[in-house]
Amino acid sequence: MTEKHGGSDLRANITVARPVGRRGPGETYLVNGHKWFASVPMADCFLTVAQTEGGVSCLFIPRRRADGSLNGITVKRLKDKLGNRANASSEIEYHDAEAVLVGEEGRGVRTILLSAEYTRLDFAVGSAGLMRAALSQALHHNDHRTAFGAPLAQLPIQAPVLADLVLEWAGAAHLGFRVARAEDAHDDVSERLVSRLLTPVAKFWNCRRVAGVTEEVIQSIGGNAYIEEHDCPRYYREAPLNAIWEGTSNMMVMDVGRVLAREPKAVEPVIDEIRPAADEHPLLAAALAEIEELVADPEDTARYLVTRIALATQAALLVREAPTVVAEAFIASRLGGGWGPGYGTLRGLDFPAIIDYGRLG
Template sequence: MTLTTSATHAEVRPDDFTRQRPVPENLVPDLNDVNAFDRDKIATAVIARYAPWARERASTLGSRVWDPKVLKAARDAQRHTPELRTLDRVGNEIYDVDFHPAYHELMGLGFGSGVHSLAWTADQPGAHSARAVLSYLWNQVDGSTACPLGMAYASIPVLRSQPEFAPFAEAIAAEAYDPADVPIGQKKSSGTIGYFMTEKQGGSDLRANVTVARPVGKRGPGETYLVNGHKWFASVPMSDVYLTVAQTEGGVSCLLIPRRLPDGRLNNIKINRLKDKLGNKANASSEIEYHDTVAYLVGEEGKGIRTILSSAEHTRLDFAVGSAGLMRAALSQALHYNDYRTAFGAPLSHLPIQAPVLADLALEWAGAAHLGFRVAHAEDHQGDVSEALVSRLLTPVAKFWNCRRVSGVTEEVIQSIGGNAYIEEHPCPRYYREAPLNAIWEGTSNMMVMDVGRVLARQPKAIEPVLDEIRPVAGEHPLLAAALTEIDELITAPEDTTRYLVTKIALAVQASLLVQRAPTVVADAFIASRLGAGWGPGYGTLRGVDYQAIIDYARLD
């Protein structure tokens, strides 16, 4: 039974208990048709500072983030998950994955917007910063398609490093999407790429892989090899080409594998099944086997780990920025709901019990976004020794911290909205399931911590350019100065205190960036809470700060 009423307050007497009272105007509409870029104070500032030439492009994509049609496509792609077909009607092996049309719609929008390639195709200053803003916006749309977009971004410089792979790089960099399952050379203007690395016995330890490759003729970069083995997590198996690693006579090596050979035949790759994942469901993640699969050597034999790590620098940056984007999406939903909904005579966002929670979430987003964009800025200046060190150290720091924090943000946002955010029609369940994955793929949290520890153990001075940015700010903020002193002590034995050290570095960098880039009230609240005493562990324990001023910084207005 559905209770409806057309009666007005005047038509229902207080003593009439035969009809439902009129429903007050307190039902929150969907967050729609708000430009996620134009009204985002951090993203617009990044573009204005580093890449003003990209403003129109960012604004165009920002206009689609809260477009009802795009939101529906994102939901439909998650509800109607990919399906594997191993055989055709008469029994021929095809190993095809069928996607809902909504998935292809999202892929077309993402690739067509240059989310994957702007950093490499724009001959303009600040291209990595501009591309990071696009990725930040895209991760507010959909995490499943962010995976192939991010892999394309990371693969382009690897493929460009060898002349024989230039056609592949050109196709993957194109701002277009063609889902046709044909050899990449037959596609008119685009291509996609997957990363097939981990195996069931090795996980993140690629040196433990048992997949092997042997040369058909000569050995060396660009030469043809045959691969035999398996991969346990192979995302986007319908990609046109894949980067993989295998044991060769020279050691662990990186190879490029086409899904189809130039004559159209499948390249002896069997897809055994698709993973039933917690989230990221529109993205087909598979288990595959190689059976004399044709591949081409990328780089030198035995240098595969180094090649993949050069690529991982970009995927890890992408997940740090993407996690900030996911926080932004969740926070936008929370602020929209709490500003609209009223209780006890005021908007929820102004209630003493709720305002500290929203302000705390806003601080978390602000710190994460500034940290991610700082790493992207370093990528724009790799020719500078100091910036290269900043990138080398802060990439795993940002990946560790942002990806760890996003899960708590999405959960708290659901709490701030209530039951309506726990229903699958709302975007929040999708954010909640997506969040943990960012901390897992392209290196788990412990892998990031180990990476930082390894850098500091080998080259303790690598942290100096990072600390040099913080020191001028710390002079006016005793809590930040104390954090710097502690970091100086911790780096003397980084392998014994690494997770705590990485946490301190992340917080100190975020605090410094907020002092430089955010309103004073935001920076002061962040420093007092994250570096002081009496805060946490849950959100909403801020004290003695201007909650509304902090929330205003995060509002899309």
């Protein structure tokens, strides 16, 4: 999708596709142009977007032409990335590459995003998984390392940090798998709306939070976690990619705005799911009331609105699925006051019980 001058604005792309004969879905086109990011360049086929007479369109490009010869795809170079090194990313050029039009001309962005929706879900769930992997490293180290006569996990200065990380992972995991459940029930109208709204919300929030979690885990372990033979450096390099791939944070916020503008009812099943928990927790009730007010004008609230939807949904899911001590700690910290920009500022909570939930996770 991405081109050097277009970036996230796919309609600014200049790669072109011209029909060999007839125009329309399923017909053969020749594609010419350059793509700045093409991941998995060894794949057997690609979905790409290109300009046609009808506008930006989606095309299926196989590695080989119908006669068995290699298609007109040239890998110019591999990207030297910060992380994600085992997954090759490249710059490619199309030179009369044979392609088949997928969907109608001019509907390419919407068509290719049908595929991207699953990838966004993958990154939301994957970010929760990356948090889990990092958290497991932190818990193991802090349970087995002693200082001042006690395991690190029991120290008053460290227990709030570990508990905070557990809450972050718990909220992310429940949010990611709630979206996955909605995808599995896509034939249900209500669940389809949940998926349409919460996919970009979960992709935005989980992917934004995972980098901070991995960094805090490194600090909770110390110098050993900064050594390349430890797992944490790889987690740390991998984390920022999740927020970039298949749409940056701003793109996710814009997508939520588009959903609310085109399908205002998409927020209703999400609100209905939050409301039972909100009836029992005043802080969550206040957050829900604020969301209902903000959705009327999403353009002016942008990231704040998406953040509140993410936190309120996570809180409601934890009330329903997690131990009471975990749900109440999440609500008190994420929706109440006094939760700092970093981790470990929790006060007056049952830290051992929250940490135990993380150990069992």
